[in-house]
Amino acid sequence: MADAAVFKSEIKPDWCPGCGDFGVLNSLQKACADLNLDPKDIMVVSGIGCSSNLPGFFNSYGMHTLHGRSIPVASGVKLGNHELTVIMTGGDGDGYGIGVGHFVHAMRRNLDITYIVMDNQIYGLTTGQASPTTERLVKTKSTPTGNLESQLNPIALALAGGASFVARGFSGEPLQLAELYKKAIQHKGFALVDVFSPCVTYNKTNTYPWFKERCYKLEDENHDVKNFDAAMKKSQEWGDKLPLGVFYANERTTYEEAEPSLQNGALSKQPTVPLDAAILLEFV
């Protein structure tokens, strides 16, 4: 087992003291160490947001891309070199807001990639506007008299969207979180880990104590991770009880397994060869 320190980059995270994202990062470093991964075989891809700064603090290849576009970029990375372990990290605004279209399609596509969403129910980096997971009637900078839209339910959406692995963690539960990451990375196919990662600066509603009071663990309840209906039912819990853990895990053929062009190793490693003249038969 490698040392989690291997995955620390030279850059000190610049999140606000107490930000939930620290926990997300630490647990991810631990998970990768536990899995004995080599930093050079990992690519972490993020969008834009406080949470999306993570790749800079994690020692592996990284791409810090556009707001909402981590999924397509990461999908391209995986198709370009499917020998890499590809992890996407970002925020609720990034992934469930502007990027939700890619999210929906990524689940159908089922590439073997892991998506970690630091869900703080707010737009952190842009100083506190409502996000898709902001609760109804909560006041934010953009909704000073209360948010009028219902909260998006990422777990239910992922299940309905066909994700083959759906889990939720909490940065206040770092050990469970690391375990969830390990399962997600080891899962063959698209894996979502939604993480309650409190924004201590702009979200004064969904705070550490708020979560602590409400969170419980699915593994303590004998939840059957292969039972879609049960997972969907669990996904509907919100308010007094917030389940953490794996909601659903059910492997199916991945895109890489089925895609003909990927059957001879990574595309990026194919030797350069002149195009066979047979192609011209298409034109005679």
Added chain:
Amino acid sequence: MADAAVFKSEIKPDWCPGCGDFGVLNSLQKACADLNLDPKDIMVVSGIGCSSNLPGFFNSYGMHTLHGRSIPVASGVKLGNHELTVIMTGGDGDGYGIGVGHFVHAMRRNLDITYIVMDNQIYGLTTGQASPTTERLVKTKSTPTGNLESQLNPIALALAGGASFVARGFSGEPLQLAELYKKAIQHKGFALVDVFSPCVTYNKTNTYPWFKERCYKLEDENHDVKNFDAAMKKSQEWGDKLPLGVFYANERTTYEEAEPSLQNGALSKQPTVPLDAAILLEFV
């Protein structure tokens, strides 16, 4: 009750003979007539696709916008003048493919608008590529060896996304379809009607006979439209049995009802008034 002919425009539909979209159009004309709507109080907004040509054939105000953007445009129309009956029409590619991000957020937003998707499981206008609802392994122009992505489930997605009205029709069942439209239009809040509308030219898999064999009606089964779990369960049926009808209907506060600026009538009808100098107090 008005005559459906009132809603026929001067333009003859240019869909292929036998295209499912004819049925969608006819039933919509009947529904609007049955509801005694006045063409001048309706705005039909579409994206781009064969199906999105509908507004040109329907006698009311219309906007034929961009591929995938009917929802935000229509949302703007509704907010700009919420006295209009706003209906969106489009295809599976338009709404569940490129436009799915807006779809997800529109359901949370719950404006009182109706979304009709002519779901032919193919890209018709661009001559037959895979769409998000194309079944796995089906061969299309863009997937000549078979589609590798799982089919998107619009009903489940809508339920998970928080749509307050979710129904499915079939253009081979025009009377039921008209009834579904009426319910959807009368429903206060975001209403989805997904319609099996066969593309006779490019989809040789999901044909009229294919649907005829499989479709049955939820109303024949005593399905409880207020039961979310039952609706979600029903949404999972695909293959031998395809339920038609209302899966779920449960009104909640609409966006227009809650938005403070809309409480004095349509924005577009507000008189022009000089800005009160009190605003300057913000700057002293």
Added chain:
Amino acid sequence: MKRKTVSVWVGGAAGDGIASVGESLAKIFARNGLQLYAYNSYQSVIRGGHVWWQMRAGSEKVYTQPENCHLLIALNQDTIDQHALGVERGGGILFNADRLQVRPEHMANGAQSFGLPISKLTKLPIMQNTVATAAFMYLTELPLESLEKALSERFAKKKADVVQANIEAARAGYEFAKQNWKPFGLGLQISDKQRLVMTGNQAIAVGALAANCKFYSAYPMTPASGILHFLAPNGPKRGMCVKQCEDEIAAINMAIGAGQTGTRSMTGTSGGGFSLMTEAVGLAGMLETPIVIVNVQRGGPSTGLPTKTEQGDLFQVLGASQGEFPRIILAPQTIEDAFYTTAEAFNLADKYQCPVIILSDLMLSEHTETVDKLELGVKIERGEIVTEANGDGYKRYLDTPSGISPRALPGTRGTIYVSASDEHDEKGVVISDVFTDPPTRKKMVEKRMRKMDNARKELAKTYAPALEGTPGAEVTLVGWGSTINLLRALARRLEEEGTKTNIFLVKVIAPFLTEETTAILSKCKRLVMIEQNFTSQMARLLRMETGIRISDRILKYDGEPFAASDTFAQLKKILAKTPAPAVAGVGSR
């Protein structure tokens, strides 16, 4: 030290409350009849980093942030280390002596050390900013009451004891300063002339409200978020629906939908969000739906420098969206101008039924300035609107001599039509599917493009290009947008040195006022382009539109605003050289 103005810097880390100190000071200056100009330099981080508020105030109009200061309020050691030498001789550094240190090297340029024993003056360390501000009041001879008022307002929503604690801290700070130091004797001329203190973004927001804009849709993005942040609480009270959307694509398309109903609509973003809006800009052009789009430029490319200023999006907005359609692009220059231009943008959008883009930049949108007054009763022209028509007769896209087709709002009896993004005929019927029809296509392209002929004429009157300053000057400084203040300052300095100088700003970017601009610039003796980008985008545009090539250029692209003295030095160097020989353009061969 120069008299009658005061320059102050406030520095610390994000989260230290610099902006609050800065904003309080700005209000205090303004309420005491002083004019001011402030710029806040910050980074894309919520806590940490280095935030640096630079403000100058005085009894006359102030045009730029100060390059040096009389007083540095340092909230952390880093600020002292970085900025102490920027304090003018005889000025001073105000700091929390419990935590920070001013060492002799910090005073090498003659600054005084004004250490505040915070723990002795207040029980709450968080009050350090209040204490320092109060000391500042004493040193600059501003009335303590204005600070007390500002504090009461700031903490009005908090518990009463918060206000009280702050006021006590302020009094303690003031008292301490009084007992230990002497006022600077800056001679600030306090008066009771009231002015507004606002940012460019706020001016844009108020301009929209004044124009009776009733719909603002946006997705948060620095440096445009200030518009959203102002309108979200203030719009609804005035009947404006303010909608945060799921992305910029939704934001502009919603604005188009609302615009189509006849509701005046606006969306706002920065370059990256504008990129996403690109496709819909053409939609508005094709549907002929009035809409106002604000693009506040920031450092690019891509995510770039989110909190830094640049003028790098000129060609992005000029070329945005496929194909050709009329668009109007205006670059406001000052805060007042941002207000009036925004208000006028709605008239233009309504009259010419096209997208109107307001191209601002971070410097203009985010800097704070005093404004004498804003005439809220702006002219409102809704363009040609049909109120009742015979069903068969109404043609939404009627081909008229002006190209403008009278608009019927949905719901107007007898005017049913469909607006299509496909090419269509005068009635709106698409001509791209069953029969394409080249003559109709040609007619419709010409109809749309013709609208810009009148728009150009109107714009040439409303915003007549003109030189500002000495006629027939030796040197003409050319620029656009927020650098007007810099250009004015540079011109003044050159004049002081005896070089007759004037300035020229391009305000109407599209449709370009070619004739008027050519007439003016071709008579100028020596042109120097000053803009905030790498490729001199405006010089390129000018060459394209007028044939005039300006090869003397001062360009800045490091994200920081131009510093007047540094730029002046560059300018002098350029002017010292003999002008490059005029490279003649080649015409019509």
Added chain:
Amino acid sequence: MKRKTVSVWVGGAAGDGIASVGESLAKIFARNGLQLYAYNSYQSVIRGGHVWWQMRAGSEKVYTQPENCHLLIALNQDTIDQHALGVERGGGILFNADRLQVRPEHMANGAQSFGLPISKLTKLPIMQNTVATAAFMYLTELPLESLEKALSERFAKKKADVVQANIEAARAGYEFAKQNWKPFGLGLQISDKQRLVMTGNQAIAVGALAANCKFYSAYPMTPASGILHFLAPNGPKRGMCVKQCEDEIAAINMAIGAGQTGTRSMTGTSGGGFSLMTEAVGLAGMLETPIVIVNVQRGGPSTGLPTKTEQGDLFQVLGASQGEFPRIILAPQTIEDAFYTTAEAFNLADKYQCPVIILSDLMLSEHTETVDKLELGVKIERGEIVTEANGDGYKRYLDTPSGISPRALPGTRGTIYVSASDEHDEKGVVISDVFTDPPTRKKMVEKRMRKMDNARKELAKTYAPALEGTPGAEVTLVGWGSTINLLRALARRLEEEGTKTNIFLVKVIAPFLTEETTAILSKCKRLVMIEQNFTSQMARLLRMETGIRISDRILKYDGEPFAASDTFAQLKKILAKTPAPAVAGVGSR
């Protein structure tokens, strides 16, 4: 009738199978050693409308679709009504006499009526196209066997009796023609020289395969879909992953992701899709990720004319995305050129680590032409790649004299780095959050932009701007993209009339080859710009880049390609006028 070439039009409704007839004929011509050029005019509808295939073939190079035809194969009455008068004297109209009518007025220009009694010749009315094609073979003296072969291939995947039925119908049609009519005696010189028949889109696709592009991501959009349709079945066999995405935003971002791994990647779309790609174009610029983007222009604005040709996106691609970054834009002209340019685009992308945009147009991408041959063994240059580096030492964004930082592919030991869209330092560490760093920012901007200096030099060699045709000509026709063929045809005609003429095409749109282009154009005697848009975008770009203003312009924006004779008439009118006085540009004042 002109000898040694044959012109044929095939017309009907969408769904009538015109494209099949056209494609069969094209293969038949080519297999008989003839060269051809064909354009298909169609609409955005799946059934109905009017599809019109226009083809010319001959033993020498053919440059344009025909404006008149020898034979019109009419599959519906509408085709006869619209096009009968376009048949040359002595030519004829082939049609199903059971359903359609040729009346005397249709023959007013001297066409013959060739009615085919389809029901007598075949039992299946669906065979009418085969019968008509066979009759065409007889009239033009082409061997029936080539048609039989084409039919066997076309229906190879169907049941054997389908092939048989078609062949019988063909024989019946041929026999009927033989018994009733006489061959035209066009004197087509049949040979066994083999040529390729392909479209521009196919050439782009094969160019990408030849360049070892292994990843193509796209979202369907006319007129770029042909690339996807060719690659979807043909790419995977050659190790290319072809990915249809959920939208164009995903398409380009996936290509960037794949490009980052070292896989050569391409995406393709039309203007509307390119609009959506805008933001990510800047991402590729900032991350310095090699990527090739194909934009096939169609009629705009907005959805516009999806199936019609235009050159209206020049400024859209030039300005795409906020801020400034290096980009290379190339406009291929012919089918061969599309192949080689695409292949070379990958070398440029790899060497200069930037987005390379191939700006095609519908005419180029969708027209069909014979091509002598393609050299599949294209040069492949992957640029500077680091294969092993010491961890601490590797700087992904090393500031080098060329601006090019050697690239390490992910997985290369000792080279870990993060690529960020925020401004970053040489190591890739972002400098926009905790400390913005103006000097580093400046350095990095300059490093990136400097790459274009070398690119410009290389491009000036690879694609050296040059006049084609008579040196020192009286008239120079200027254009870009697919109109090269038109320009050549016009030049030939002018030369035939005794006016020395040459042509000049702009191929490298960015970085613009200013010096070389200025040197050439400033020596030309008379310039006429010919392009397919309303605002003469290329003339505007030329003025911006060279100062040369071309005010004589022939512009077309009705969606149809230029017709040579019509354009020639316009050209003659222009040349009859004395040239407008050269409006001198004004330099450096």
